[in-house]
Amino acid sequence: MAERPRTHQVSGPQDAGDGEADDAGPPAPEPTHAERSRTLVANGTRGSLSTLAVDPAGYPYGSVASYALDPPGNPLFFISLMAEHTQNAIHDARASLLVIEPAPEGADPLAFGRVTLLGLLAAVTDKERPAVRDAYLAANPSSGYYIDFADFGFYRLDVQSVRYVGGYGRMSWVDATSYAAAEPDPLAAAAAGIIEHMNADHADAQVLYCRHLAGRLDTTEASMSAVDRYGFEMIAVGPSGRRAVRLGFPSPCSTGTEVREAMVAMVAEARRRAASA
Secondary structure, three states: OOOOOOOOOOOOOOOOOOOOOOOOOOOOOOOOHHHHHHHHHHOOOEEEEEEEOOOOOOOEEEEEEEOEEOOOOOEEEEEEOOOHHHHHHHHOOEEEEEEEOOOOOOOOHHHOOEEEEEEEEEEOOOOOHHHHHHHHHHHOHHHHHOOOOOOEEEEEEEEEEEEEEOOOOOEEEEEHHHHHHOOOOOOOOOHHHHHHHHHHHOHHHHHHHHHHHOOOOOOOEEEEEEEEOOEEEEEEEEOOEEEEEEEEOOOOOOOHHHHHHHHHHHHHHHHHHHHHO
């Protein structure tokens, strides 16, 4: 999957739709599907591991497995040598791991992200084992009581291809090179807190963003729905209906402090535009 060139600007609605957004500028920057895939997988430790059954031969066999990641994003497993999925992999190394984004209670789970990593599942070498053991323990501390069991082994899924689905209408195949080169979003752990804070304490600022940075002049209320290093998404509500709006930060943000500084600058710009309108 080719990476798209990025510029970082404070403008651009995600959905032009109806209403007044003609002068909002170019589309706002956002993560590539490779970056979204790495972020989702990096922020999980459990998924559905599928192998090809030995008996009955060839049928997909799904199981739940905990995992860690190596530096290029390949999943690492510590699995029983007697388990069906291990015996299947010894016979046929083709396998996949499905990782899903948690959905809030009551939300439509199909509107949230999921990633399927497809590749070859094989035991790690003795030389690799110490580093793999450390990575697995760090991601799965509760495995400490059985981490040295003799009838378990470390396996790696060598990712060959990636299927990303980010909800309705957002999906693609991602090649393994793009996935391996992508970086997980540094704001992933802080995103829920940022969203909660903005919706609880800065609803007025979000209306300003939508009206004067995204060109949604009829916005009467707005709420943040997502944030990442490149920008954030809101739902803008007004007489013309509900619209998804995305705005880019002036430059990428890696910390909550940087996000706060960017948003302060953006609300100042929105107020300047409002005064000159």
